[in-house]
Amino acid sequence: MSNQQYYSAKYIVENSKTIHKNSVLVINEGFVVDIISLETFAEKKSKNFTELGDVIISPGFTNAHSHVALNSVKGLGYGNASALYDVMWGIEPALDEELVYKLSLLGMMDAISSGTTSINDHYFFAESVARACETIGIRGFIGHTIMTEYGPWTGEEQITLAKSFNKNWANSKTVHPVVAPHETSTVSPKVLKELNSYARENNLLTHIHLAQTQKEMDFIRANYNTSPIKHAYNLQILNEQVIAAHCNVVEDGDLDLLAESGAFPIFCPTTHGIGGKPMNTNYLSKLNVDWGIGTDCSGGNDDYDMFEEMRTALVLNNSVAKYNFIKPKDIFRKASEENISRISGGIFSGTLSKNQKADFITISTNTPRMQPLHDVINNIVMCASSKEVKDVYIDGECIVKDSKFQNIDEEIILEEGTNAINTLFTKTGFDKKIFDGDFS
Numbered sequence: 001m002s003n004q005q006y007y008s009a010k011y012i013v014e015n016s017k018t019i020h021k022n023s024v025l026v027i028n029e030g031f032v033v034d035i036i037s038l039e040t041f042a043e044k045k046s047k048n049f050t051e052l053g054d055v056i057i058s059p060g061f062t063n064a065h066s067h068v069a070l071n072s073v074k075g076l077g078y079g080n081a082s083a084l085y086d087v088m089w090g091i092e093p094a095l096d097e098e099l100v101y102k103l104s105l106l107g108m109m110d111a112i113s114s115g116t117t118s119i120n121d122h123y124f125f126a127e128s129v130a131r132a133c134e135t136i137g138i139r140g141f142i143g144h145t146i147m148t149e150y151g152p153w154t155g156e157e158q159i160t161l162a163k164s165f166n167k168n169w170a171n172s173k174t175v176h177p178v179v180a181p182h183e184t185s186t187v188s189p190k191v192l193k194e195l196n197s198y199a200r201e202n203n204l205l206t207h208i209h210l211a212q213t214q215k216e217m218d219f220i221r222a223n224y225n226t227s228p229i230k231h232a233y234n235l236q237i238l239n240e241q242v243i244a245a246h247c248n249v250v251e252d253g254d255l256d257l258l259a260e261s262g263a264f265p266i267f268c269p270t271t272h273g274i275g276g277k278p279m280n281t282n283y284l285s286k287l288n289v290d291w292g293i294g295t296d297c298s299g300g301n302d303d304y305d306m307f308e309e310m311r312t313a314l315v316l317n318n319s320v321a322k323y324n325f326i327k328p329k330d331i332f333r334k335a336s337e338e339n340i341s342r343i344s345g346g347i348f349s350g351t352l353s354k355n356q357k358a359d360f361i362t363i364s365t366n367t368p369r370m371q372p373l374h375d376v377i378n379n380i381v382m383c384a385s386s387k388e389v390k391d392v393y394i395d396g397e398c399i400v401k402d403s404k405f406q407n408i409d410e411e412i413i414l415e416e417g418t419n420a421i422n423t424l425f426t427k428t429g430f431d432k433k434i435f436d437g438d439f440s
């Protein structure tokens with residue numbers, strides 16, 4: 001029992017409905033053991049006791065759809081329907097292992113600073129993304145992007161790399177491999193079906209983009225005379241083990257089929273809002289479909305801040321709601337509990353209840369943004385920002401203490417990340433394009 005760690009705080013959010021005041025969170029070997037009242041706590045003299053003070057201990061957030069290494073095209077894609085094809089795909093052929101590693105660390109620093117403890121990430125060179133997860137300490141549900149038809153990295157080799165990635169990381173404590181076909185038009189029906197069987201056989205979840213652009217819709221209509229969601233449904237590749245990002249370019253009947261399939265649709269509020277095509281969260285809620293929240297990446301959304309995404313999700317949903325208004329507590333439950341519960345296939349709960357993973361953050365309460373504090377969860381969702389995030393613990397390990405990263409040198413990551421972006425832009429001619437004003 002000597003390995004137990006004790007953290008006292010003014011408020012401990014066990015889950016979206018239960019808050020403990022003046023209490024102690026007990027952790028052992030990366031798991032929550034208990035939450036006990038500070039008054040009855042007998043180990044105040046223990047060297048393992050840390051008084052965190054006037055803070056909120058809260059479960060960390062899970063970003064249900066990200067590409068942390070795709071942070072290089074900030075400011076270049078706003079509202080541009082072809083941002084994916086012209087901006088993101090424009091630089092991606094020049095990626096390599098080291099560039100993705102360095103860019104991943106930069107994106108992860110942004111995510112962790114704003115209270116994210118887990119990411120569900122879809123990208124090329126997944127080995128490098130996973131390596132970055134281990135370096136910085138974030139929990140990663142990581143998939144190696146597979147494209148077979150068109151895109152920056154296509155071909156059989158990508159399937160081989162994805163499968164070896166899944167094998168290599170099967171036993172990691174904080175990296176959880178997933179199967180990641182890119183999208184319905186960039187992957188052939190044959191490979192989509194094969195990957196669906198492979199995921200089932202290996203008990204892995206699938207993370208896919210679905211119905212995300214008009215180009216995808218036009219391609220599927222031209223080639224299969226249907227919509228992307230109906231195409232995926234007809235191929236029988238949608239089920240409860242599928243995380244489907246976007247689902248915002250749809251036609252009649254699509255969302256009903258999605259609901260029937262049990263797949264988990266991910267709302268990316270900033271990307272969808274800027275592009276003028278939000279996922280129809282109201283209709284999905286009416287169909288009793290749980291939906292998650294993710295940031296996506298630069299080119300659509302230029303940061304990995306889940307505070308911003310939570311608030312934007314709430315505003316976009318309620319701005320067009322008829323009967324399905326949602327409250328800050330619903331959004332908090334999605335970002336902390338539902339996202340990770342679905343992307344982990346029910347293994348993680350995103351709460352700080354007994355025997356759950358010790359993935360948590362501390363949020364300062366004595367700041368102008370957080371006072372007055374009448375309702376802890378409402379303030380987290382409606383007031384808190386990355387500035388209020390003080391500490392971050394993942395798998396029981398302290399990753400950030402007093403806003404300072406513990407496992408990495410922030411200045412070096414920033415410098416190497418910036419150098420990686422410069423290399424990428426020189427290799428692709430993007431430096432000249434920016435100079436010529438091609439994206440303004």
Ligand SMILES: [Zn+2]
Pocket residue numbers: 065066067209245296297
């Ligand atoms: Zn995406």
